[in-house]
Amino acid sequence: MTQRNKPTFTLSLLHPRYWGTLLLIGLMYLLSCLPYSWQVVLGKNIGRLAIKLMKKRRRTIERNLELCFPAMSEEDKQVLIKENIDNTGMALFETGMAWFWSDARVNRHVTIVGLEHMETLAKEGKGALMVAVHSMNLELGARAFGIKMSGMGVYRPNNNPCFDYFQYLGRSRSNRTLIDRKDVKAMLHALRTGERVWYAPDHDYGRRRSTFAPLFAVEQACTTTGTSLLVDNTDCAIVPFTMVRDDKGHYTLTLRKPVEGFPKNDPDAAAVFINKIVEESIMAAPSQYMWLHRRFKTRPEGQACLYQNS
Template sequence: MQDHRLPPFRAALLHPRFWPAWLGLSVLWLLVTLLPWRAQMALGRGLGRLSMTVLKSRVKVARRNLELALPEREKAERERLLKANFENVGCAIFETGMAWFWPHWRMRALTTMDGTEHVDAAVEKGKGMLLLSAHFLTLELNARQFGLYRPGVGVYRPNTHAVLEYAQVHGRCRSNKYLVDRLDIKGMLKALRAGDALWYAPDHDYGRHASVFVPFFAVDKAATITGTATLARVKNTVTLPCFTLREKHGYRLVIQAPLESFPVGDDETDAITGNRVIEAAIRRAPEQYMWLHRRFKTRPERGMPSRY
């Protein structure tokens, strides 16, 4: 869906310093356009395994995250999960291309939607929808697929690279309305008050500011932002958990029923509720989650040794 807030193409984007980025995007477009989906996934898994030899620092972070989050699993099992996770990282490259470049008909052909009745109910009552999501490696598809049913608004971090920012915004708005900077709280509130669906993923560690320390998986005190409850308090807004999971024959967009009695007004209680919803979704397909991020980097007390 085109929107007046989409950045216009500028001649400056053709500067030679941007040619590598345009080349990379062109190759990605070509691959996701010409190759069958299964071939893309096979190639993605191979690239993911190869990336483990290059992104050693990220492998270390992901391994540590799995150790902290899932200590009940045997080490050998976590290592298998680690390998599968990086295979999914490779697949995510192609899935980003699908989300940004595929026509609607091709995206619909691989998409199964569960829970659209919750969207219909919210629209019928004129309610804004806070889509409580998470940083799955399929996150680009999540927003694209939801937009195929009901165009919404995405919360994102602007890219400092001009060409990648141009591609990112246009790609993410292919079936949605517009994007809001993750620091633009007023813009998020405006979208919800207008009755829009707002995609929001609060599962990363954003530091101490506006955060509380509550359980997330086996980590008893994980820094968790309180923004979910802040947005959910907007009048006439429902909070719908929303995730995309890759399956054998395509993707399943999962839209869950509105959270009941949320928020309750206590930051810690509300953050625990959000974390539990996200954790339950991750446990459905832990290999598809973005374990590369240093999720548990902020310690509850300053000066405590790093978990990494």
């Protein structure tokens, strides 16, 4: 999705079918106005309540950790699950922070490390593919970065047009625009013209434009080959991006030095390469990663589903 066809507000978004969505957006705004310490407490409790109502999601978290870290002790796994559930609740509040906080309030809570790497690339006119993972606080990280140096986000438009309007408005608040994840031409153009493009290749996006590569202890994880398509055709830099919240509630956004050694014109090897970056980013704060998605749902032909009981 580009600037010319971004979602716009129309009176149809006030239809009663969207009142629930409008109520949610209004609630997110009001909650974002609360003191941060209150938001942390509420977020954790909402996460714990929600997971009790969504037992399948908890089983998915457990299964993902079991698949990725088979040597992890049961005690350590239960601690990680508890922390992950708390952070799942915090995600609602961190999204509200990203969409509604002032620039000054975001800057007070977020420290950016490695911005000089992006400034160097900008001076060189070189495009940057900012490789992120789906951490719970990714929205806030993108907002914090955009205050300093705007970029373009790759996203999937929401099926609910009312939510999509507010999602686009919030995500583009300090960034140039958003690009529909299916609009490959727009991504290529942005990278060729020296833009910074957010990209998260860590989910299972299905068989189209994908291959199977190791991810943690899973030897064959369905992995997008979109990274190869973008890098091979633009010669852009690859900049790993991580966002971590510490025990005191402060966030550190780390922009690593552009990686070297990306295997060009070899999508299979590139998938292995990118998954190593994904692993490193997740391990920066494993409890803050979005484990509740079925990351390994797509299997090679003939292999059984890994989530029969979830």
